[in-house]
Amino acid sequence: DTAVSQTPKYLVTQMGNDKSIKCEQNLGHDTMYWYKQDSKKFLKIMFSYNNKELIINETVPNRFSPKSPDKAHLNLHINSLELGDSAVYFCASSPHGAGTDTQYFGPGTRLTVL
Amino acid sequence: QQQVKQSPQSLIVQKGGISIINCAYENTAFDYFPWYQQFPGKGPALLIAIRPDVSEKKEGRFTISFNKSAKQFSLHIMDSQPGDSATYFCAAYMDSSYKLIFGSGTRLLVRP
Numbered sequence: 001d002t003a004v005s006q007t008p009k010y011l012v013t014q015m016g017n018d019k020s021i022k023c024e025q026n027l028g029h030d031t032m033y034w035y036k037q038d039s040k041k042f043l044k045i046m047f048s049y050n051n052k053e054l055i056i057n058e059t060v061p062n063r064f065s066p067k068s069p070d071k072a073h074l075n076l077h078i079n080s081l082e083l084g085d086s087a088v089y090f091c092a093s094s095p096h097g098a099g100t101d102t103q104y105f106g107p108g109t110r111l112t113v114l
Numbered sequence: 115q116q117q118v119k120q121s122p123q124s125l126i127v128q129k130g131g132i133s134i135i136n137c138a139y140e141n142t143a144f145d146y147f148p149w150y151q152q153f154p155g156k157g158p159a160l161l162i163a164i165r166p167d168v169s170e171k172k173e174g175r176f177t178i179s180f181n182k183s184a185k186q187f188s189l190h191i192m193d194s195q196p197g198d199s200a201t202y203f204c205a206a207y208m209d210s211s212y213k214l215i216f217g218s219g220t221r222l223l224v225r226p
Contacts, residue, residue: 004157041201043158043216056213090157100146100165100207103214105157 003027004106006091012112013081021076021109023091031055032074033092033103034066043090049074050096081113117141118206120217127224133191135220137204140185144206148214149178149189152201161202162189194224 004025013019025032033056034046047066048056054066063079074091088108094101120137127133137147148163164171164178164187171178177190191198204217 041219041221043203043219045213048212058213092157100163102148102160103158105159107155108157 002107004091004093004104006089006106006109008109009107010110010112012114014114015081015083017081018077018079019081019111020078021089021091021111023074023076023106025072025091025093025104025106027093027095027104029093029095029104030071031094031096031101032068032071033094034074034076035090035092035105036060037088037090037108039087047074047076078111081111083113086111086113117144117215118204118217120204120220122220123218124221125223127194127222129194129196129224129226131194131224133189133194133198133222133224135189135202135204135222136186137188137206137217138184138186139206141206141208142185143208143210144215145209146207147178147180147187148205148207149176150203150205150216152203152219154200158203191222194222196224196226198222199224 007022031050033048037043049068052068065077068074088110090108091106092103094103149161150158151161152158175192180187201219205214
C-alpha cells in the first residue's frame with residue numbers, strides 16, 4: 001500500500017525517443033508535483049497540479065508535458081529526449097497544495113538518456 | 115537563481131556527535147521552512163519544519179534554530195547515529211508562489 005508510486009523505477013533510452021513516467025497517489029491528496037533531481041542532488045520543482053488544474057509550470061522545455069487524468073494520477077511525458085534530461089524524477093503529493101502541507105515523495109524514476 | 119543557500123555540501127560526524135547544517139535565504143517573503151531527509155534510492159521525506167515567528171523548534175534529537183534578522187536557519191542533530199546518514203535539504207516557501215525552494219543538499223555521514 002505505497003502512498004506515492006512511480007513507474008518505471010529505471011528508464012534507459014536513446015536520445016530523440018519519447019518516454020512517459022507515471023505517478024499515482026492513494027493518499028486522497030488534491031495536489032501533485034513533479035520534481036527533477038540532477039546528478040548533484042539539486043531538487044527543482046517542474047510542475048504542480050491542484051485538482052487536475054496546472055498551478056505551477058516552471059521554466060522547463062516544452063518537450064516536457066504533464067498530464068493529470070484525475071486527482072490521483074500525474075504523468076510526465078517527455079518528447080525528443082536529450083542527454084541533459086538524464087536525472088532522477090520525483091513525483092510528490094500534498095493534501096491541499098498549501099505551503100505548510102507536508103509533501104510526500106515517490107521513490108523516484110532514474111532516467112538515463114544515451 | 116538560488117534563493118536558498120545551504121552548507122556544507124558534505125559533513126562527516128562521529129557517532130554521538132552533533133551535526134549542524136546551515137541555510138540562508140534572500141527573500142523575506144518566505145514564511146515556512148521545512149527540512150527534508152533523503153536516503154539513497156528513496157524520495158525525500160519531511161523531517162521537521164518551522165515558521166519564522168519562533169526561534170527554535172525541537173523534535174527528538176532534531177532541532178531547527180531560526181534567526182529571522184540574519185535570514186538564516188540551521189538543523190542540529192544531537193547524538194548523531196549511523197542511521198542518520200542521509201542527504202538533508204532545507205527548503206523555503208512563500209504562500210504567493212505555491213512552491214518549495216530547496217537548498218542544494220548536505221550529504222551527512224555518521225561514522226560508527
